[in-house]
Amino acid sequence: MSDDLDLVALWQKVNVELHKGDIDRSLWEAAQAAVPLAADEDTLVLGLKPGEMRLSGYLTTPSKRTQIVAIVQRLCGRRLDLQVIEGQSADDWEKYKQRHEAQADQTLERAHFRTEHKGALAVWEGLAADLHRLFTETQQRRFAEQLARLLIRALPLLAEAEEKAREAEPEAEQLHFTHLNRSFDKLSTYTDIPAPIVALEYMRYRSSRQKRQG
Numbered sequence: 001m002s003d004d005l006d007l008v009a010l011w012q013k014v015n016v017e018l019h020k021g022d023i024d025r026s027l028w029e030a031a032q033a034a035v036p037l038a039a040d041e042d043t044l045v046l047g048l049k050p051g052e053m054r055l056s057g058y059l060t061t062p063s064k065r066t067q068i069v070a071i072v073q074r075l076c077g078r079r080l081d082l083q084v085i086e087g088q089s090a091d092d093w094e095k096y097k098q099r100h101e102a103q104a105d106q107t108l109e110r111a112h113f114r115t116e117h118k119g120a121l122a123v124w125e126g127l128a129a130d131l132h133r134l135f136t137e138t139q140q141r142r143f144a145e146q147l148a149r150l151l152i153r154a155l156p157l158l159a160e161a162e163e164k165a166r167e168a169e170p171e172a173e174q175l176h177f178t179h180l181n182r183s184f185d186k187l188s189t190y191t192d193i194p195a196p197i198v199a200l201e202y203m204r205y206r207s208s209r210q211k212r213q214g
Helices: 007-018 025-033 050-060 062-076 090-116 118-137 144-168 173-191 195-213
Strands: 035-040 043-048 081-086
Touching (some): 007 025, 007 062, 035 090, 043 050, 062 081, 090 118, 118 173
Antiparallel strands (some): 035 043
8 A cells, every 4th residue: 555655745746747737727627636545556546536537537548647657756756657546535445446356356257157168158149149130130020920930930049059058068057047048038029029928939849849859
């Protein structure tokens, strides 16, 4: 966190230095509104009130960021990058970091999940693309008959995708359950048919298909 730097005094000096340059009232207003919260490792963290976050862009455009970083380095003898957050205290910065660390963990988990289930996911994602294509290719969608035909054409695609996905990963029951029901919801949106009815028609189709294959 912050070391022996007097951040308030430092930022006051930065404001003075900014006023020595060309007239830039938007930058001046943003710098005046910003509150220095921490010097965390190699980053100077500035906080803005929620209603003033619109000003952050005046501090973080590439040219303004470079200008401010250069002034800070000249004043304190070390290079500090610039981070602007919504907040008014060091605690707000800690909460910000915790949120972003949690988001990073979730991103890693999702990446691991996709790697672990890439075979089945590829099938389900391919189905979603096929259903969308089928929808866009269907003409005169304002007529009930055309929507019914769309559903009839979609059911074999759904059955084939489920079979392939389950063959790829027989143990991933929750994944298949989730994507199957997402497909029902998607078809419900495309056809204006309630999702439970879409599911019922699919179960009927699949039962008939299994009888024919048997």
